[in-house]
Amino acid sequence: MARRIGVLTSGGDAPGMNAAIRGVVRAVSAGSGEVIGIRRGFCGLIDGSLEGLGPRDVANILQRGGSILDTSREPRFHDPAQRHKAIETLERERLDALIVIGGNGTQRGALLIQQEWQGAVLGVASTIDNDLGGTDTSIGFDTACNTALEAIDRIRDTAHSLDRLFFIEVMGRRAGFIALEVAVGGGAEAVLLPEVELDTEWLVNVIRSNHERGKVSCIVVVAEGAHPGGARGLLLEIEAPLAHLGLPGSADARVTILGHIQRGGNPTVRDRVLASRLSTFAARAALEGKRGLLFGVRGNTVCETPFATALAEEKLIDRTLLDLVNELAG
Numbered sequence: 001m002a003r004r005i006g007v008l009t010s011g012g013d014a015p016g017m018n019a020a021i022r023g024v025v026r027a028v029s030a031g032s033g034e035v036i037g038i039r040r041g042f043c044g045l046i047d048g049s050l051e052g053l054g055p056r057d058v059a060n061i062l063q064r065g066g067s068i069l070d071t072s073r074e075p076r077f078h079d080p081a082q083r084h085k086a087i088e089t090l091e092r093e094r095l096d097a098l099i100v101i102g103g104n105g106t107q108r109g110a111l112l113i114q115q116e117w118q119g120a121v122l123g124v125a126s127t128i129d130n131d132l133g134g135t136d137t138s139i140g141f142d143t144a145c146n147t148a149l150e151a152i153d154r155i156r157d158t159a160h161s162l163d164r165l166f167f168i169e170v171m172g173r174r175a176g177f178i179a180l181e182v183a184v185g186g187g188a189e190a191v192l193l194p195e196v197e198l199d200t201e202w203l204v205n206v207i208r209s210n211h212e213r214g215k216v217s218c219i220v221v222v223a224e225g226a227h228p229g230g231a232r233g234l235l236l237e238i239e240a241p242l243a244h245l246g247l248p249g250s251a252d253a254r255v256t257i258l259g260h261i262q263r264g265g266n267p268t269v270r271d272r273v274l275a276s277r278l279s280t281f282a283a284r285a286a287l288e289g290k291r292g293l294l295f296g297v298r299g300n301t302v303c304e305t306p307f308a309t310a311l312a313e314e315k316l317i318d319r320t321l322l323d324l325v326n327e328l329a330g
């Protein structure tokens with residue numbers, strides 16, 4: 001039975017990571033195990049930066065964004081010699097299991113350690129992008145969407161008052177989950193996603209037809225990966241055909257890039273509950289000696305999926321939501 005369990009957060013921070021750390025510490029402690037926190041993700045594993053975490057050390061963090069353990073994007077992890085150093089740390093610290101909280105890149109790292117280390121590695125799905133397989137939704141996604149939505153609502157006030165066209169860029173280099181969700185929630189006139197081929201002629205037509213139907217403001221939500229230059233690049237590309245239309249507000253269009261405000265902040269209740277559930281299941285699984293599994297949620301049920309299966313899953317956007325944006329822009 002696993003007794004000494006390591007925990008780390010890695011990759012882009014996501015609101016709810018602290019709730020997940022708390023869940024691991026409290027659930028492992030309840031099962032008479034011991035938790036060792038690893039600082040700055042895989043970086044701390046390579047460099048041996050660790051600290052014991054007891055139930056009182058995770059007091060008052062449930063509601064905080066970021067990660068008390070900090071996080072990193074660690075390129076050294078692609079080097080087998082560096083991974084060997086990480087595994088030496090796990091051995092030296094006599095860890096039986098490691099719980100890894102993060103998104104796609106992080107869980108790929110977790111799979112590599114699981115293949116090279118005899119201890120147990122378990123994953124907790126956490127990324128604002130929600131582009132990780134093995135789960136319907138990941139920790140941080142709901143908060144990021146709510147943060148972006150609040151900003152979009154505010155911009156709508158200005159767009160409406162000034163009869164102006166706005167392009168709002170949200171996070172998502174490879175995935176349009178945030179963009180799609182906030183486009184529906186924010187009543188966007190159009191949404192552009194990396195998963196859907198860009199058709200600038202269609203977009204200019206949408207903008208023109210909005211105006212012809214008497215709509216006062218127009219908001220186009222752009223996932224950062226929908227155009228190589230993001231929302232700015234998109235506007236540059238369609239500036240001339242837009243100006244040609246001669247519509248009020250269109251020649252004077254604005255771009256707002258929401259950027260990293262989407263990553264921080266207090267997690268929503270949904271993210272706190274999700275983080276608490278997934279981390280507790282992962283902690284119990286570690287105590288039971290399970291290995292190589294990613295914890296996520298399907299419907300309202302917590303599920304465990306082998307790393308390789310989860311990472312091979314192609315997570316698809318819901319095309320019916322895309323239709324909804326176009327239909328409700330009416």
Ligand code: F6P
Pocket residue numbers: 011012013073127128129171172173224263
């Ligand atoms: O964590 C995912 C993500 O927020 C992406 O949506 C975004 O493209 C990327 O991270 C930004 O990464 P960084 O903070 O390293 O610039």
